[in-house]
Amino acid sequence: MEDQMEVDPSSPHGTKRPAEEPEVSEPPKPKRIKALDPNVVNKIAAGEIIVAPMHALKELIENSVDAGSTSIEVLVKEGGLKLLQITDNGHGIDREDLPILCERFTTSKLKEFEDLSSIGTYGFRGEALASISHIAHLTVTTKTAGSSCAWRAHYGEGKLVPAKPGQPAAPKATAGRGGTQITVEDLFYNVPTRRRAFRSASEEYAKILDVVGRYAVHCSGVAFSCRKHGDSGVSISTPSAANTIDRIRQIHGSAVANELVNFEVSDSKLGFRASGLTTNANYHVKKTAVLLFINHRAVESTAIKRAIEQTYSAFLPKGGHPFVYLDLEIEPNRVDVNVHPTKREVNFLNEDEIIEMVCDEIRSKLAQVDSSRTFLTQSLLPVPTIDALQREQGGVFDDTTGNGKAASTPKTPATSKRPYENNLVRTDSKVRKITSMLAPSPSQAAADTPAQLGAQPSSIRDEGLQYETIDRQPLRIALTSVKSLRSAVRSSMHNTLTEMFASLTYVGVVDEQRRLAAIQSGVKLYLVDYGLACNEFFYQIGLTDFGNFGTIRLDPPPKLIDLLKIGAEIEQQNHSDGDDEEAQAVFEQAAGTVCQTLIERREMLDEYFSMKISEEGELLTIPLLLKGYVPSLAKLPRFLLRLGPYVDWTSEEACFRTFLRELAAFYTPEQLPVARARAPDESNREAPDAEAEDPFITSRRAQMIRMLEHAIFPAIRARLVATSRMLKGVVEVADLKGLYRVFERC
Known part of the structure; x- marks a missing residue:
């Protein structure tokens, strides 16, 4: 207590002694920035490039195809985590190149950064083998045509390592055939978190078969085989002489191969050529299968997949999806191949125009073969009458009922259950409306067009608007600011709202003053503020078509x-x-x-x-910004x-x-005044309440109704990425299932 109640003798009695101020400690110093250890850097890079065994195999297959191989064999154990081996008969690797084979950014395909604009091979950055060597035990056995023997080398963390402790790390001469064999063992052995993330070996093996199957379909002249370690049979086997249809038949089955339609389209101005095979209307499955190759590289594209699904929605029953193999070749200077660590995605110019041309070609091919669609039918056999049976049997016919009447013919049981009415979509967006067949008259078109858009003899008339095509080459926009703005839109994307707009059926304008339109998605009806939706949509068009807009000439x-x-x-x-x-x-x-x-x-x-x-x-x-629409x-x-x-x-x-x-x-479409209600007796023109509306407003109203139905909302359905800020502009007004529940209680 005495220690706790010390008295300061220097302070006068009766005054309060201030509490002791805490010692002022120095502010914490910021942590110093240090360079990461190269081993950590390499493991981080390896984790970006090799995400799963299928990614390692994809890189190895591409290297084998680049080496001029005509035969590629794949051996897998435990889904590729224990063993992943690929053997080819390509030109092999020189003995002198083996010491730096697995170092990062060592490649024979690039010398300068500008070479990326003309790259025509699969692997080009020199990261695949380096990444694999940092997260697995890598062995390479190779023999070139000019070598008298094969050479085997072992790698760890990008460098040569001895096969066993105490042995030299230099490549060792061995017997072998021409080509290269790469063996990857214990993948992710030093990244236990990544290794534990894989659920089952069978699931990873299925992904590996998908990768091998894609390249087996595309790489004509190359034989592929893939099997599990220990199995006598192979899971995939395609001979080198097989054509594309035969390869699809062997990998995806005869049900697909028998219904394939060939298509091809090209455009020198856009610098692309597309060809492929797609199923007709006789074939459909529950999930869309798209084998997409851009400049012979297997990639994925959500935009292409969605456009293909929308194209087939007019030909297949609800819930049906197609199989499509698409080989897209684009001029290398129009493609940016270096946008994804695993090279799974690429960016290219005029994406929307190319996708539209490809889908138009598929649509035309499907329309041609749709007339030969086949159906399974059952013939009705003639049923003999009672009199005929009596004459044939010479007596009175007596059926099992005992009443002298002929028994009724048994009915064929239904093969499928009838869906509930509350699950049926009442409006079909594919049904053509009669208004779409009524083209505007020249006089009406002239009244509806507020600006002349360069009328030429070769111009195209579309909804009363006149267009002409010019030879201006599209610009390739690689500005960081534009990419950042596009990324901001994607980060604010609302998935449910985007899906709703992507499957919308336009119903009509509800209120032109408040800019409300009715749309249907599934079995639900929505009121949409099309002013808010158009504002966001045209902003996104400005970002996607930046630097490549059309022009309205005044x-x-x-x-x-x-x-x-x-x-x-x-x-x-x-x-x-x-x-x-x-x-x-x-x-x-x-x-x-x-x-x-x-x-x-x-x-x-x-x-x-x-x-x-x-x-x-x-x-x-x-x-x-949008063809068919004039602000x-x-x-x-x-x-x-x-x-x-x-x-x-x-x-x-x-x-x-x-x-x-x-x-x-x-x-964004402007707000228009409320339309004047038509008087019961329209002949009474002199009545004070029958004041005529401004002819320009009447013309603009009719023009806006056409543009919303035939230009704006179809474009919104195809291109809009709905953001969270658009939630306040969408209201659900009816749900068919909810209405059924209400009426069931009546």
Whole structure:
């Protein structure tokens, strides 16, 4: 207690002694940044490239095909985790190259970074063998045509290691045949967390068979075989002389091979050629199977798969899916092959246009063979009458019922259960409506088109709009800012909402003033704020087609300053009284400032946004985002005026984001007044309540209804990535199952 109640003799009596202040400790120093150990770096890189045994095998198969092999044999034990061996008869590896074979970034296919734009081989970065050697025991046995013997080398962590302790690490001469044999043992032995993540060896073996099967179908002239260790038979075996259909028959079965349709399409302007085989309407399964090869590399593409499924939705029953083998060859300078560690994905220019052309070709092929669709039928055999039986038997016919009447013919039992009515979709988006057959008349089209879009003799008429094709080469946009903005959209994606829009059936416009439309998805009916949906959709089009927009040519071109002054007058009327001279001067000055800003940046606006401004300040073109849709040009002055204060011209990413947001707002359909109800007696034109609507509004209303049905919502269904911010613009108004439950209680 005495220690706890010490008195400070220097302090006067009756005064409070302040509590002891804690010792001020030094702020914690930041941890020093250190370079990772190379072994850790290599294991991290290996984990990105070799995710599962199937990825290791894919890299090894691609190396074997690059080596000119005509025979590839695969041996697997415990799903590839215990043993994964691939043997080929290619040109082999020189003895002098074996010491650096498994070092990172050692390759014979690249010398400079620019070589990526013309790469035509499978493996090119020199990371596969290096990654495998850091997470497995790797053995390479190889023999070239000019070598008198084969050489065997063992690798660990990218370097040569001895086969046994105490032996030299140098490659050892051995007997062997021409080609290369790579043996991978104990995959992920030093990454126990990754190894424990694999559920079963049979599941991994099925994935390995899928990889081997894909390349066995695609690589003509190469024999493939794959078997489990210890099994006498093989799981996959294709001879080198087999054609593509025979390879599909051996791997996927005769049910697929017997229903295949060949297709081929190419376009020199887009720099691609596509060919392949696809099943017709007689074949369908529960899951879509797409064997996709881009420049002979097996890849995956959600966009291509979704487009193919939508194409087949008009030919197959609900729940049915096709089998498609697609070989897509694109000019190497239009493809970015270095976007994924496992090379599972690639980026290429004009993706939407190429996918559309491929699907159109598949659709035309299916339409040609659809007339020969076969059905299983049962013939009705003639049933003899009672009189005939009586004459044949010479007596009175007596059936088992004992009443003298002929027994009824037994009915064939139903092969499938009838679905409940509350699970049936009442509206089918594939059914063609009668309005789609009524093309607008020339006079109506002229009234509906507010701008001439370059009428030429060779132009294409589409919904009253006129287009012409130019020979401008598409730009390859690799700007980090644009990629970052695209990534931000993907990160905010709402999966359920995206699926709803991808399967929507357009019902019609509900309210043009509040911009509400009705759509159906499955057995549910929704009200959608199409203004909000279009705003997000056109922003995404601006990102995907960045630098490659079409153009709407204004003829004659208006003066930019005149449009900006009109926009300033509109803003002035919205924010202040019309007689305020000071505000009028401010808005006029703002119009001149914005005009100067846009003229100074006209080269950038032309290159990235297809917005051409002449040196004299004339607005020549504005961007075209969607074919078949023209925005309201009445919104053009306000759009141009907002490009001044609402666009951040100081930062590249912020500039692109804010400009595209303003462009999307300009393209968003405008609010229209409520349509005038037709009077009961339309002949009474002089009645005060029968005031006629503005003809321009009537024309724009009819045009908007057509554009929403035939241009905007089909494009939204095909391309929109619905984000979380769109949830507030979608309301469910009816559910068929819920309605059935309500009426069942009545």
